[in-house]
Amino acid sequence: MLTEERIAANTPDKAEVIPKISAATQGKRAWFAKLALEFSFGAYGTKLSSVKRHGPLSVQKAFYPEGADCAHLYLLHPPAGIVSGDCLTISVSVDEKAHALLTTPGANRFYRARCDTRLGESRQRQQITVKLAKQAVLENFPLETLVYNGADAVSTLDIHLSxxxxxxGWDIVCLGLPKSEQPFNSGGFTQVNRIYLEQALTYHDRIHINADNGLLTHPAGLGGNSVFGNFIIAAGALSGDGKQRQLLIDGIREHLEQHQAQQYISISDINGILVARYLGNSAQQCRLLFTGIWQLVRPLCLNREISEPRIWFT
Incomplete structure (x- = not known):
């Protein structure tokens, strides 16, 4: 599976620092979008208590297919893609005892980057920051991210937990459009996932892919595959119980063997955080396998059966 730059330790953060875009570039070519969501819990369950937005990022009302305690919300980005100079910033705050589930109605896209940088910044960025209070729960299950050939993309996820x-939460990344004979053979994609537990960096996962560093084809990288995914399970119910985590890992591995899918997914226990990784060529297969893992994990960690968002079936 993926063996590129993988770090999981209480060490200083050495992830890539994303440079600021000049005011001139912002005014000409960049499209900035910001969305800040806050969920709170009260006598009537979880509610979306605050929404602050700027640009083409929005949400509709929360849905409650599981009852009042868990709010389902769809993140909407009408342009449906990120081009050169764009920066999407999403922050999610979940207050004590609140429970939210986020997903998207369609795939995210990083399009081909601008070749002539005289016309503006070529980099494309997405930054998601999650802050969870004690006994708060967030389930984050976006549909896949398509990275077009020639993209110049950076995607960062920072999770702050007690x-x-x-x-x-999972992410599913598809490089290029190989079925349309548009493989990913130029450009670059950087993904950074970080978890801070009680303000200490506990998990740091970074991958940088481009046509020159060999990760696309190397057996220790993607090995010629075009789809990879990560399913992060950082649950308070599991954090201090290594035996319980191992039982869950064994159960997941047995489930994968039953579906003859053990060659596509590996699962690791990293500082009490479980991470399942997919490597293959099908976003649909990845999501189905991740959903099967979710079906095992959710009752144990959250004392709930899964409730797949209705938008996935439309």
Whole structure:
């Protein structure tokens, strides 16, 4: 599986610093979008208590297919893609005892980057920051991200947890459009996932892919595959119980063997955080396998059966 730059330690953060874009570039070519969401818990359950937005990022009302305690929300980005100079910034704050589930109605896209940098910044960025209070829960299950050939993209996820909060979330990345004979053979994609537990950096996962560093084809990288995914399970119910985590890992591995999918997914226990990684050529297969893992994890960690968002079936 993926063996490029993988770090999981309480060490200083050495991830790539994203440079600021000049005011001139912002005014000419960049499209900035910001969305800040806050969920709170009260007598009537979880509610979306605050929404602050700027640019083409928005949400509709929360849905409650599981009852009032868990709010389902769809993140909307009408342009449906990120081009050169764009920067999407999403922040999610979940207050004590609140429980939110986020997803998207369609795939995210990093389009081909601008070749002539005289016309503006070529880099494309997405930054997501999650902050969970104690006993707060966030489930973050976006549909896949398509990285077009020639993109120049950076995607960053920062998760801030307490020992009593829980985060379950996946990402699914598709490089190029190989079925349309448009493989990913130029450009670059950087993904950074970080988890801070009680303000200490506990998990740091970074991959940088381009046509020159060999990760696309190397057996220790993607090995010629075009789809990879990560399912992060950082649950308060599991954090201090290594035996329980191992039982869950064994259960997931047995599930994968039953579906003859063990060659596509590996699962690791990293500082009490479980990470399942997919490597293959099908976003649909990845999501189905991740959903099967979610079906095992959710009752144990959250004492709930899964409830797949209705938007996935439309």
């Amino acid at each position: 020992r009593q909060s829980s985060y379950l």
